[in-house]
Amino acid sequence: MSSGSDYAVQLQAAADFIRGNDDFLVVSHMQPDGDAAGSTFGVAWMLHAMNKRFTLINEGRMPEKFKFMAGSLPIIDYEKDRPNRMFGKVISVDCADFGRIGKVKDCFEPDALLLNIDHHATNDLFGTVNVVKADAAATVEVLYDLAVELGLPFSAEWNVCIYSGLLTDTGGFRYSNTSPKVLQIAADLLNRGVQGHDLAERLLETMTFGQISLLKKTLNTLSFSHDNRIAWLSVSLDDLRSSEAASEDMDGLVNYARNVEGVEVGMMFKEKQPGVVKVSLRSGGQANVAELAQRFGGGGHVRAAGCTIHGTLEEAIERVVQEVGMALS
Amino acid sequence: MSSGSDYAVQLQAAADFIRGNDDFLVVSHMQPDGDAAGSTFGVAWMLHAMNKRFTLINEGRMPEKFKFMAGSLPIIDYEKDRPNRMFGKVISVDCADFGRIGKVKDCFEPDALLLNIDHHATNDLFGTVNVVKADAAATVEVLYDLAVELGLPFSAEWNVCIYSGLLTDTGGFRYSNTSPKVLQIAADLLNRGVQGHDLAERLLETMTFGQISLLKKTLNTLSFSHDNRIAWLSVSLDDLRSSEAASEDMDGLVNYARNVEGVEVGMMFKEKQPGVVKVSLRSGGQANVAELAQRFGGGGHVRAAGCTIHGTLEEAIERVVQEVGMALS
Numbered sequence: 070m071s072s073g074s075d076y077a078v079q080l081q082a083a084a085d086f087i088r089g090n091d092d093f094l095v096v097s098h099m100q101p102d103g104d105a106a107g108s109t110f111g112v113a114w115m116l117h118a119m120n121k122r123f124t125l126i127n128e129g130r131m132p133e134k135f136k137f138m139a140g141s142l143p144i145i146d147y148e149k150d151r152p153n154r155m156f157g158k159v160i161s162v163d164c165a166d167f168g169r170i171g172k173v174k175d176c177f178e179p180d181a182l183l184l185n186i187d188h189h190a191t192n193d194l195f196g197t198v199n200v201v202k203a204d205a206a207a208t209v210e211v212l213y214d215l216a217v218e219l220g221l222p223f224s225a226e227w228n229v230c231i232y233s234g235l236l237t238d239t240g241g242f243r244y245s246n247t248s249p250k251v252l253q254i255a256a257d258l259l260n261r262g263v264q265g266h267d268l269a270e271r272l273l274e275t276m277t278f279g280q281i282s283l284l285k286k287t288l289n290t291l292s293f294s295h296d297n298r299i300a301w302l303s304v305s306l307d308d309l310r311s312s313e314a315a316s317e318d319m320d321g322l323v324n325y326a327r328n329v330e331g332v333e334v335g336m337m338f339k340e341k342q343p344g345v346v347k348v349s350l351r352s353g354g355q356a357n358v359a360e361l362a363q364r365f366g367g368g369g370h371v372r373a374a375g376c377t378i379h380g381t382l383e384e385a386i387e388r389v390v391q392e393v394g395m396a397l398s
Numbered sequence: 399m400s401s402g403s404d405y406a407v408q409l410q411a412a413a414d415f416i417r418g419n420d421d422f423l424v425v426s427h428m429q430p431d432g433d434a435a436g437s438t439f440g441v442a443w444m445l446h447a448m449n450k451r452f453t454l455i456n457e458g459r460m461p462e463k464f465k466f467m468a469g470s471l472p473i474i475d476y477e478k479d480r481p482n483r484m485f486g487k488v489i490s491v492d493c494a495d496f497g498r499i500g501k502v503k504d505c506f507e508p509d510a511l512l513l514n515i516d517h518h519a520t521n522d523l524f525g526t527v528n529v530v531k532a533d534a535a536a537t538v539e540v541l542y543d544l545a546v547e548l549g550l551p552f553s554a555e556w557n558v559c560i561y562s563g564l565l566t567d568t569g570g571f572r573y574s575n576t577s578p579k580v581l582q583i584a585a586d587l588l589n590r591g592v593q594g595h596d597l598a599e600r601l602l603e604t605m606t607f608g609q610i611s612l613l614k615k616t617l618n619t620l621s622f623s624h625d626n627r628i629a630w631l632s633v634s635l636d637d638l639r640s641s642e643a644a645s646e647d648m649d650g651l652v653n654y655a656r657n658v659e660g661v662e663v664g665m666m667f668k669e670k671q672p673g674v675v676k677v678s679l680r681s682g683g684q685a686n687v688a689e690l691a692q693r694f695g696g697g698g699h700v701r702a703a704g705c706t707i708h709g710t711l712e713e714a715i716e717r718v719v720q721e722v723g724m725a726l727s
Contacts, residue, residue, distance in 0.1 A: 242571045242584075243598035249585040255571075256581035269572035270682075274657045278626075281658050285617040291610065328603045329610050353599075 079200040080218040086184045086198045087116070087160075087219065093123045094156035094176065098169040100317070101127060103237025103272055106135035108162035108186065108208040111230035113142050115212070118221050126152065128171035134272065138230045147173050157181050161196065163208040165189035186211055206246040209234030213254050223261055232258045233268055241273045279314035286312055287322050293332075295394045300326040301336040303382050306343070327351040334358060334393050338385055346378045346385035350393075361393055408529040409547040415513045415527045416445070416489075416548065422452045423485035423505065427498040429646070430456060432566025432601055435464035437491035437515065437537040440559035442471050444541070447550050455481065457500035463601065467559045476502050486510050490525065492537040494518035515540055535575040538563030542583050552590055561587045562597055570602045608643035615641055616651050622661075624723045629655040632667040632711050656680040663687060663722050667714055675707045675714035679722075690722055 087093075095112050097105035109125055116123045125144040145152060157178045164170055164187060177183070185196025188205035202211050209231045216223065235255055239247045242255070259265050276284070283304070290303045304319060312318075319339055327335025333356050337349040348365070350358035351373055358374040365388075367376025378385035416422075424441050426434035438454055445452045454473040474481060486507045493499055493516060506512075514525025517534035531540050538560045545552065564584055568576045571584070588594050605613070612633065619632045633648060641647075648668055656664025662685050666678040677694070679687035680702055687703040694717075696705025707714035 243595060243602070245593075245595040247588070247594055249589040252581045252585035252588065256578040256585065259576070259581065260578040264574075265576055266572060266574040270657075273572070274653070275659055276654075276657050277659050281617075281620065281654065285620060288610075288614040288617060291614065297607075324603065325605075325610065328599075328605050330604055330606050 076200075076202055076214075079198075080214055082198045083184055083186065083200040083215055084218045086182070087119065087121070090158045090182070091121050092156070093121065093158045093160050094173075095123055095125050095160045095162065096164075096170055096173045097127055097162050098164050099128045099171045101131060101135065101163075103135060104207040104209055104234040105163040106131060106138055107230040107232075107234025107237070108212055109144070110135075110138040110140075110142065111209055111212045111227055111234065112160055112162055112186070113139075114224055114227040114230060115216060115219070115221055117142070118224060118227070119219070124152065124156070126173050126176070128173050134275070135233075137271070138226075138233055140226050147171070147176075152176055155181075159183040160186065162186045162212075163188070165192050167193075167195040186215070204248070206244075206248060206251045207234045207238035209238075210251065210254065223258075225262060228258045228261050228263045229268065232263045232265060233272055236265075236268055237272055241269060277314075277318065279312055280318045282312035283308070283314040283318050284322065284325075287319075288325065291326065293329075294390055295397060297329075297331050298333045298397055299336070299390060299393055300329050300332045300334075301338060301386065301390065302326050303338040303386060304340065305382055306340045309340075323349045323351050327353060333397060334361070336389065336393070338382055338389075340382050341377075344379060344381065346380065346382055348376050348378060348385065348389055350374045350376075356393075356397060361396055364392060365389065405529075405531055405543075408527075409543055411527045412513055412515065412529040412544055413547045415511070416448070416450070419487045419511070420450050421485070422450065422487045422489050423502075424452055424454050424489045424491070425493075425499050425502045426456055426491050427493045428457045428500045430460060430464065430492075432464060433536040433538060433563040434492040435460060435467055436559040436561075436563025436566070437541055438473070439464075439467040439469075439471065440538055440541045440556055440563065441489055441491055441515070442468075443553055443556040443559060444545060444548070444550055446471075447553060447556070448548070453481065453485070455502050455505070457502050463604070464562075466600070467555070467562055469555050476500070476505075481505055484510075488512040489515065491515045491541075492517070494521050496522075496524040515544070533577070535573075535577060535580045536563045536567035538567075539580065539583065552587075554591060557587045557590050557592045558597065561592045561594060562601055565594075565597055566601055570598060606643075606647065608641055609647045611641035612637065612643040612647050613651065613654075616648075616666075617654065620655065622658075623719055624726060626658075626660050627662045627726055628665070628719060628722055629658050629661045629663075630665040630667060630715065630719065631655050632715060633669065634711055635669045635672070638669075652678045652680050656682060662726060663690070665718065665722070667711055667718075669711050670706075673708060673710065675709065675711055677705050677707060677714065677718055679703045679705075685722075685726060690725055693721060694718065 097109045126147050128147045130146050131144050155178045159181050183196040185199045187201045188208050190203040192201045205211050286308045287302045293300050323337035335351045339347045341347050352358045357371050359369045362374035362376040365376035426438045455476050457476045459475050460473050484507045488510050512525040514528045516530045517537050519532040521530045615637045616631045622629050652666035664680045668676045670676050681687045686700050688698045691703035691705040694705035
């Protein structure tokens with residue numbers, strides 16, 4: 070996206086944007102994850118420290134599990150509580166494109182100035198001012214640099230937001246985006262008093278009733294074939310309903326198939342509606358699941374891909390397992 | 399255990415011990431964990447870099463999952479392949495007391511010199527030379543300091559051992575022993591080329607068939623009481639046998655009970671032999687499970703404790719759940 074010195078210029082421009090304006094709308098993407106929440110509240114605590122006015126609005130509910138980052142700061146759910154005013158200064162965080170902002174854009178003034186803070190390589194620089202670092206693990210990593218640029222004191226609340234965003238976007242410092250810089254920032258935040266173990270427990274380990282109940286049901290479907298080189302799990306619509314789980318509670322379950330010793334391709338079959346099955350494919354590194362997913366009109370990355378099959382769960386499993394099995398042999 | 403400057407003196411003495419001797423026996427504790435393995439092989443790679451002779455011996459088998467750290471270095475299982483010689487220079491790693499070395503002590507010469515490298519606060523300094531840092535998260539953290547003291551180049555193999563020990567002893571940088579220094583060392587090792595995500599996948603996420611099969615069986619026993627403030631799992635002898643799981647595969651399963659939202663005490667009941675049930679208790683932070691375990695003749699820490707109950711699984715569950723429930727109310 071940008072060379073190091075470009076990034077420094079972007080940071081300066083972003084700092085000038087914040088210093089020179091006031092009364093900001095801060096918005097992240099729909100269905101916010103930990104980094105979206107961390108960067109929304111992180112920006113808010115920075116503005117708070119600078120005595121700037123701001124309003125936090127998102128399309129849809131901020132998940133309960135992220136609200137501790139907000140402290141006393143209110144965040145508006147645009148779907149429930151549309152503001153009766155417009156905003157001329159906007160800061161978007163963790164949004165790869167303008168569309169990710171969703172309906173909240175309806176309260177931007179036509180000539181609103183927008184500061185776009187993000188880390189997605191695909192970011193199309195839709196802002197008036199853009200600070201986008203494609204090799205950052207999380208948007209909060211960019212915020213860290215921005216706070217340094219602004220010369221802000223790091224408040225306890227802000228530290229927690231930054232650590233939380235790093236923790237969630239790197240899968241607890243496990244994904245390949247865990248750079249030396251991520252760990253250096255995390256070390257700095259621990260030094261400043263962040264209780265990293267509490268945040269890890271809260272953000273990475275706690276499961277809802279729906280999640281544990283769905284995990285239990287799903288593990289009972291675990292199956293293997295082709296000398297245990299292929300493993301899969303499935304979730305029917307009934308399973309999802311009866312476990313009172315949300316759709317996002319299925320995220321990550323596919324790893325239980327992929328992580329079994331010796332498994333080369335792990336898969337998850339989710340019945341989205343009668344006759345429509347979504348398949349997630351994960352590779353331990355040897356198989357190219359993007360290529361496998363393409364055979365069914367899907368796509369993705371070498372180690373994580375997906376496709377949609379029309380048919381019953383059983384039919385989808387049979388077709389895909391057979392194809393993957395042939396590809397492995 | 400020691401003040402900062404004492405530690406510096408200990409490091410110098412340890413470095414002198416290694417520089418001034420040769421032909422070492424390197425030993426860790428029985429049933430080695432990731433830090434024991436990482437520090438055994440870590441010392442070996444350091445001695446290798448110094449052109450010193452060494453023999454690695456442990457009581458019992460080195461678990462398969464840690465062998466990648468050894469590369470081409472052989473490690474002897476004392477139970478299977480007793481060496482027909484004695485050793486006069488010993489380096490023990492990650493052993494809190496002499497007893498943890500187990501039977502391997504039988505091949506120490508009577509006047510053997512022993513370098514004791516460890517991080518347990520309870521270490522009783524049983525070595526001729528001791529380098530023990532009680533606030534280190536792992537023994538490999540001490541090795542890192544020792545390699546700096548010795549001025550050794552950090553080899554790729556050694557880097558992997560150190561990262562692996564940190565990763566496993568901190569539960570993937572999640573436990574409260576994850577200090578700023580741990581993350582700084584980890585950042586340094588990533589900078590030197592360690593593939594942290596591969597190690598995390600290998601050491602923290604991969605499950606054996608036995609483990610996943612046991613997890614599946616165990617989750618089916620998940621039960622709640624007292625407004626879902628208590629949750630428990632149980633494993634019968636039959637479950638353990640039929641899942642072809644090892645006893646250590648049960649480690650950590652108790653967290654599935656504790657990590658459910660709202661649960662204050664999570665428990666695991668393991669039938670050790672007919673009529674004997676081992677209970678692991680975990681607290682989310684509010685309840686003091688050490689005190690609860692003491693009521694049944696057990697003990698432990700505020701957030702992690704255990705006890706043994708004589709009776710059937712059902713009887714043990716009834717007795718303990720009732721007692722814990724009364725304590726919570």
